[in-house]
Amino acid sequence: MPSYKAPVREYRFLLNDTFNMSQYASLPGFRDAPLDIVDQILDEAARLAEEVLQPLNQIGDTVGCKLENGVVTTPPGFKEAYKTLVEGGWPSLVADPAFGGQGLPNALGVLFNEMVSSANMAFGMYPGLSHGAYSALLHHGSDELKQTYLPKLVTGEWTGTMNLTEPQCGTDLGLLRTKAVPQADGSYKITGTKIFISAGEHDLADNILHLVLARVEGAPAGIKGISLFLVPKFFVKEDGSLGARNGVSCGALEHKMGIHGNATCVLNYDEATGWLVGEREKGMRAMFTMMNEARLGVGLQGLSQSEVAYQNALAYAKDRLQGRSLTGAKEADKPADPILVHPDVRRMLLNAKSFNEGARALLVWTALHGDLAHASDDAAIRETGEDMMALLTPVVKGYLTDRGFANAVEAQQVYGGHGYIEENGVSQFVRDARISMIYEGANGIQALDLVGRKLAQNGGRGVFAFFKLIDDFIAANKDEALAPYAAALASARKDLEAATMWFMENALANPDNAGAGSAEYLHLFGVTAVGYMWALMAKASIAKIAEGKGDNAYYETKLKTARYYFERVVPETATHLARIRVGAAPLMDFAADEF
Amino acid sequence: MPSYKAPVREYRFLLNDTFNMSQYASLPGFRDAPLDIVDQILDEAARLAEEVLQPLNQIGDTVGCKLENGVVTTPPGFKEAYKTLVEGGWPSLVADPAFGGQGLPNALGVLFNEMVSSANMAFGMYPGLSHGAYSALLHHGSDELKQTYLPKLVTGEWTGTMNLTEPQCGTDLGLLRTKAVPQADGSYKITGTKIFISAGEHDLADNILHLVLARVEGAPAGIKGISLFLVPKFFVKEDGSLGARNGVSCGALEHKMGIHGNATCVLNYDEATGWLVGEREKGMRAMFTMMNEARLGVGLQGLSQSEVAYQNALAYAKDRLQGRSLTGAKEADKPADPILVHPDVRRMLLNAKSFNEGARALLVWTALHGDLAHASDDAAIRETGEDMMALLTPVVKGYLTDRGFANAVEAQQVYGGHGYIEENGVSQFVRDARISMIYEGANGIQALDLVGRKLAQNGGRGVFAFFKLIDDFIAANKDEALAPYAAALASARKDLEAATMWFMENALANPDNAGAGSAEYLHLFGVTAVGYMWALMAKASIAKIAEGKGDNAYYETKLKTARYYFERVVPETATHLARIRVGAAPLMDFAADEF
Numbered sequence A, B: 001m002p003s004y005k006a007p008v009r010e011y012r013f014l015l016n017d018t019f020n021m022s023q024y025a026s027l028p029g030f031r032d033a034p035l036d037i038v039d040q041i042l043d044e045a046a047r048l049a050e051e052v053l054q055p056l057n058q059i060g061d062t063v064g065c066k067l068e069n070g071v072v073t074t075p076p077g078f079k080e081a082y083k084t085l086v087e088g089g090w091p092s093l094v095a096d097p098a099f100g101g102q103g104l105p106n107a108l109g110v111l112f113n114e115m116v117s118s119a120n121m122a123f124g125m126y127p128g129l130s131h132g133a134y135s136a137l138l139h140h141g142s143d144e145l146k147q148t149y150l151p152k153l154v155t156g157e158w159t160g161t162m163n164l165t166e167p168q169c170g171t172d173l174g175l176l177r178t179k180a181v182p183q184a185d186g187s188y189k190i191t192g193t194k195i196f197i198s199a200g201e202h203d204l205a206d207n208i209l210h211l212v213l214a215r216v217e218g219a220p221a222g223i224k225g226i227s228l229f230l231v232p233k234f235f236v237k238e239d240g241s242l243g244a245r246n247g248v249s250c251g252a253l254e255h256k257m258g259i260h261g262n263a264t265c266v267l268n269y270d271e272a273t274g275w276l277v278g279e280r281e282k283g284m285r286a287m288f289t290m291m292n293e294a295r296l297g298v299g300l301q302g303l304s305q306s307e308v309a310y311q312n313a314l315a316y317a318k319d320r321l322q323g324r325s326l327t328g329a330k331e332a333d334k335p336a337d338p339i340l341v342h343p344d345v346r347r348m349l350l351n352a353k354s355f356n357e358g359a360r361a362l363l364v365w366t367a368l369h370g371d372l373a374h375a376s377d378d379a380a381i382r383e384t385g386e387d388m389m390a391l392l393t394p395v396v397k398g399y400l401t402d403r404g405f406a407n408a409v410e411a412q413q414v415y416g417g418h419g420y421i422e423e424n425g426v427s428q429f430v431r432d433a434r435i436s437m438i439y440e441g442a443n444g445i446q447a448l449d450l451v452g453r454k455l456a457q458n459g460g461r462g463v464f465a466f467f468k469l470i471d472d473f474i475a476a477n478k479d480e481a482l483a484p485y486a487a488a489l490a491s492a493r494k495d496l497e498a499a500t501m502w503f504m505e506n507a508l509a510n511p512d513n514a515g516a517g518s519a520e521y522l523h524l525f526g527v528t529a530v531g532y533m534w535a536l537m538a539k540a541s542i543a544k545i546a547e548g549k550g551d552n553a554y555y556e557t558k559l560k561t562a563r564y565y566f567e568r569v570v571p572e573t574a575t576h577l578a579r580i581r582v583g584a585a586p587l588m589d590f591a592a593d594e595f
Helices: A008-018 A035-063 A078-087 A106-140 A143-155 A283-319 A343-375 A379-414 A416-420 A426-436 A443-454 A457-476 A483-506 A512-547 A552-569 A572-582 B008-018 B035-063 B078-087 B106-119 B121-140 B143-155 B283-319 B343-375 B379-414 B416-420 B426-436 B443-454 B457-476 B483-506 B512-547 B552-569 B572-582
Strands: A066-068 A071-073 A158-163 A179-182 A188-198 A207-216 A226-232 A234-236 A242-245 A248-253 A264-277 B066-068 B071-073 B158-163 B179-182 B188-198 B207-216 B226-232 B234-236 B242-245 B248-253 B264-276
Touching: A008 A035, A008 A106, A008 A343, A008 A512, A008 A552, A035 A078, A035 A106, A035 A426, A066 A248, A078 A106, A106 A143, A106 A158, A106 A207, A106 A226, A106 A264, A106 A283, A106 A343, A106 A426, A143 A158, A143 A207, A143 A226, A158 A188, A158 A283, A188 A207, A188 A226, A207 A264, A207 A283, A226 A234, A226 A283, A283 A343, A283 A379, A283 A426, A343 A379, A343 A512, A343 A552, A343 B443, A343 B512, A379 A416, A379 A426, A379 A443, A379 A457, A379 A512, A416 A426, A426 B426, A443 A457, A443 A512, A443 B343, A457 A483, A457 A512, A483 A512, A483 A552, A483 A572, A512 A552, A512 A572, A512 B343, A552 B572, A572 B552, A572 B572, B008 B035, B008 B106, B008 B343, B008 B512, B008 B552, B035 B078, B035 B106, B035 B121, B035 B426, B066 B248, B078 B121, B106 B121, B106 B283, B106 B343, B121 B143, B121 B158, B121 B207, B121 B226, B121 B283, B121 B426, B143 B158, B143 B207, B143 B226, B158 B188, B158 B283, B188 B207, B188 B226, B207 B264, B207 B283, B226 B234, B226 B283, B283 B343, B283 B379, B283 B426, B343 B379, B343 B512, B343 B552, B379 B416, B379 B426, B379 B443, B379 B457, B379 B512, B416 B426, B443 B457, B443 B512, B457 B483, B457 B512, B483 B512, B483 B552, B483 B572, B512 B552, B512 B572
Parallel strands: A158 A207, A179 A207, B158 B207, B179 B207
Antiparallel strands: A066 A071, A179 A188, A188 A264, A207 A226, A226 A264, A234 A242, A248 A264, B066 B071, B179 B188, B188 B264, B207 B226, B226 B264, B234 B242, B248 B264
């Protein structure tokens, strides 16, 4: 049976020692989260994840969701667990106090979400999707829509969904056909079929708020003619109570490789009543608000499965006795040594460990910049916050899910044959993690967003600001203890800059040169950004050791993990750069029938 | 619905143009396979794979095997398909004519197996396991055992299994507990529990021959006390007819991530009667005969899933209209371009294509050396054959399955969200391919076998012979047309040699230095060996174009694929080398409680 222990000690190291969150104590949001409150929140969230959500993960996978006569039933225990979540006030953690939220920073919110997702990724998607719907309504909805719908979305009494995909359109939303017909009362009648709608129908909440992309009759073809609508499952009466059922129904549940505990629905809209969110034909803008929120949330799913898979593989590697160390028996009194003595088992575990800790730092750092973009009273900090959030979002989504999946696969490998047996649970982590590379913009789209849009934004302001952060760090940390980390970081940064320059010189003339190197660039960026995080963590650890207030063993281990990351992981930047510099020709020279 | 087309054109290119099989026409085995016969065999095998086996692949996955009252039922259609296989004489293809086999070269056998496995990997394991049992009996069984059991194993009327694993022992067979008690008549009573037994019980054949590792009462502990036994499901009477049921039964079927169509059994031996195969306490030697056969067979499973996943992803990429080319619309009359226009989609497909063609060449080349080790009348060729077979077996097993799985995952990525839906079939390729990295020695064990045993064998004779083959090729092909391929090959070879030398200098003093770099070395070796194959194929293509007898387009595409491989894949050798040179310290410095 798999288990999960929330890495709260790691969270404290990041918030306190690495990012020194107390420096923001005067800012909105942060001021409601002094360290002792944060400590308490983390501990209680860990209990929820470990005791309520994790025990339901495997049954969620084996039983899955059921559709009968249009009614979707979630796996046994999900309903009670969702009730516990709502009663604990968790869905409102980072929501706007104006609508009943607690207004805490998202840098804290992502850690809560990581715990939920590690414990039970399929379950975590129900509140996760709600948050995307919340953001779209908050930023683009009319006051009336906000007053009517936001408070119960914030408490979690109602949930939300995102309806983009149709059978003929996924990435290319310009092809969508769902149509909206204006009504005399200002509402619209929505008709069409949406597929792959996560949490699209279920028994956890009284109402479901569907945010739906559709084309108003007569609007232009393509992406410019798209508007966003709110379509509630049940109408809401003036007194706030629920009325009749709207014309939206679940036509089928998808049979998926994983996340069986989440209801992935075909939703049929049959003259369903909806209300415009934001301006007509500006639906894509509103949608991107939801998508960007969601992308960080999907990035953390990759991390979450890597973390829980690592924890279980580590326990297995300590427990499983098989063979002897290459350098002689380590536990001669036992019939064999635990497989943790083998360097190759350590390689798989340390790849995951060094990723988990570094990627988590990058997640918090990115979310923190998003927080500062709103909360800071310093315009320069707000600008950097926005730049870093925009630049790193595709990296967090794409790199954390690619590597998170790869780590789950390696964790499965640690188990040997037992990893292939479903009862042992690690296969579920692999199957669940797999979707994170695909949805909310497949990772190829993230890579294109990074290379094609984010690099060029504001004349490259974001990426140059990122390089400057690293340069400033290296310049300021030339002392002996940090030097090896700083030197390895400088080498990665050099490769990343060379690749960036290569794109600037070669992609304008031929955009396929950007496309051909985009996936490699996303990984090169990810390795470097996580390397920057490891440099920050190494510096913090050295400082704590020097401070001498105890727990030195923890910080020494942190430095060993930093060393592993820089010596064993970072060398791949050279290969990424070499592949990028090859350009598009070897890929584009093939005619379609030559494949 | 997924589909499969056997790549017969590729097979002909390898056998005829690249390896010039007709040069061996005078050798035993080869002389029974002139080109026109081989052509016919390939065409008929393709029909079997495409028309009989592939249509059962998905139902095999969804229905799986069932156990009721000790009886295992295979998925619908498997029984009829197996009958067709036996009636076609396919199981006897490469078996010894002395026992009814056709005695054809294994270089042809692996191509047949690739087709079967691409079409239906779970089905292919039934005859696949039989072949391992056949080899152990052939090489180590007494004449009486051979006469009694081999003929029906060769026809496929009976099948075979390999029984190694027990709950407490997988890799470390020294821990096994199944015991054998000698009887007065020379037989043994076998008692114990074996797990993960593929094809362990089923309804396809009249009898099942279990090859079982056990410890004779009083034999020494550890690996030295192990013997191999033959335990038939049904006893065989003197007249060859089947008698009573033996004391072996299926206790449970495993619930696995994939290969649902194959019955993976817990087998309980309860004083079952068995006969010694080979010498007492020399069971491991006999077992390795089975394992080495099986390892090439597992390597080709990795390739097989990469091939079929690639074919389906390619069809999807040509069919799916979504977005526009970065360089302007390519099919302006359609609502969108096929996604094959996107460089990143091409990257995923070409990674698979260049791997499939190169890895298949390596598979045939390795099997061919195995054939020559037996069949050649030249002692030097026999020695090289043995050396290459021994050296490359762990590379074929480990590298082809690691990359095969990765390619199946990328093929799934090409499908976007549709790849995550089970009905579309690509998820099955991923789930099925996953086991090939684990069984018959997990890939970490293959890497250790390569670094720890094969490099040192006969004072490094094998690896130096391999380098010499590459050097001779480079020296002999300095002309302009081949130069770019030869240069890239030389660069990979240089990294491989540097890594080999690093091990020779650093692994004796500390064997963990070998273990820490072994997985990277296996990949470095794989990339280089496949690169050597691409150089051979490029040379063959250039020659065919010069010959000017037609089909130039085919050979031109081959050169483009070679270029892709050398420019986009090969650069990773630098990263592997860098990681190897780091040595063991960053992995071994962690105490167990620091993970």
